[in-house]
Amino acid sequence: MSDAERPVIIEVRDVTNQFGSHVVHQRLDLDVYKGEILGVVGGSGSGKSVLLRTIVGLQRPACGTVRMGDLMVFPPSGGERQTQRRFGVLFQRGALFSSLTVLENVCLPLIEHAGLTRPQAEHLARVKLGMAGLPAKSADQYPASLSGGMIKRAALARALALDPEILFLDEPTAGLDPIGAGAFDDLIVTLRNALGLTVFLVTHDLDTLYTICDRVAVLSQKKVLVADTLPVVEACDDPWVHDYFHGPRGRSARNVAHALTDE
Numbered sequence: 001m002s003d004a005e006r007p008v009i010i011e012v013r014d015v016t017n018q019f020g021s022h023v024v025h026q027r028l029d030l031d032v033y034k035g036e037i038l039g040v041v042g043g044s045g046s047g048k049s050v051l052l053r054t055i056v057g058l059q060r061p062a063c064g065t066v067r068m069g070d071l072m073v074f075p076p077s078g079g080e081r082q083t084q085r086r087f088g089v090l091f092q093r094g095a096l097f098s099s100l101t102v103l104e105n106v107c108l109p110l111i112e113h114a115g116l117t118r119p120q121a122e123h124l125a126r127v128k129l130g131m132a133g134l135p136a137k138s139a140d141q142y143p144a145s146l147s148g149g150m151i152k153r154a155a156l157a158r159a160l161a162l163d164p165e166i167l168f169l170d171e172p173t174a175g176l177d178p179i180g181a182g183a184f185d186d187l188i189v190t191l192r193n194a195l196g197l198t199v200f201l202v203t204h205d206l207d208t209l210y211t212i213c214d215r216v217a218v219l220s221q222k223k224v225l226v227a228d229t230l231p232v233v234e235a236c237d238d239p240w241v242h243d244y245f246h247g248p249r250g251r252s253a254r255n256v257a258h259a260l261t262d263e
Contacts, residue, residue: 006033009166009198010055015064017050024050026222027064032166037192037199038227039209042219043240048202049092051219052168055200056089068166085113087166088159092174094151096143102129102154103139109161125161132157133187149180153187160191166198167191173205181205185212206249210257230254 010032017025024047032038042048053059055066057073066073068086096105106125110116116124129139132153143151152172159167169188173181189212192199203209209216210230217227218241226236234245244250 006036008032009034009069010200011065011067012051012055013065013067015051015054015066016062017047017054017059018062023222025054025061025219028223030217030224030227032198032200033215034198035192035196036214037188037201037212039213039216040200040202040219041204041209041216041244046219047222048219049170052089052170052200052202056087056168085162086164087168088162088164089168090152090155090159090170090172092170094143094155096151096155096158098143101140101142102134102146102157105143105154106158106161109158113162125157128157128160129154131160131191133183148175149184152176152184156187163195164197166200169199169201169203171202171204173203173208178207181207182211188212206245206253207256210253 008031010030012028012030015025015028016023017028024045028051030051040048040051050059054061055068055073061074065075071086096102097108100108103122103125106128107118107121110121110124111118114121126136126139130136134150134153134157138146138150138154143154146154156172167188172188173184176184185208188199188201191197201208201213213230215227215229216233218225218233218236218238220238220240225238225241226233230245233241245254
């Protein structure tokens with residue numbers, strides 16, 4: 001199916017983000033297609049996390065439009081609460097509430113946004129923790145007692161709590177060892193396939209890009225320089241793209257991905 005035939009679930013048009021006189025994005029455009037895993041990359045300061053926050057409504061752009069499905073995120077259209085139910089977010093470092101147990105962290109959106117009773121929320125939260133690959137005993141632990149990988153999975157369970165259509169992941173494998181990062185990547189693909197999710201993934205992990213992403217969007221020069229399959233992105237005539245994808249780590253990740261494909 002060509003890009004023109006695929007349904008667009010996120011549409012960003014002419015978005016400008018700036019902080020004071022510092023312009024991060026200028027007239028940025030991006031489409032995210034339903035059911036894909038889109039990897040978003042770019043150099044330091046290119047505004048990857050700012051773009052994610054803009055799409056989910058946490059960052060108000062100076063101008064432009066952001067649409068999620070048939071609902072407007074910006075300019076606000078009065079359907080913000082309905083829009084919020086459509087997505088889940090895994091923030092950098094998890095952003096769990098340290099004073100709440102893992103179970104309570106996952107229960108929170110179910111009680112606050114879905115209006116479930118505490119017993120109903122706890123039952124569903126345990127299901128979500130299982131989906132995220134956490135053992136049952138982790139439910140009663142506090143974030144401070146969890147490993148980095150378990151924090152990521154607890155945050156993922158919370159992001160899945162309201163059965164979202166779209167999952168936003170901000171550097172989900174950062175700080176994980178290669179085995180843990182690979183297992184997390186596999187989990188994302190499994191969830192995407194099982195639940196029909198669309199995944200917007202901010203990352204610098206080349207292994208993640210080559211093993212699970214359907215397309216990659218490169219942020220550079222205050223815009224989306226290219227958003228396409230990896231072979232097309234690799235061929236882009238841009239110094240940062242060349243250094244990133246054709247350097248030693250890029251070549252290694254590409255070779256590993258090709259070897260796995262050939263198996």
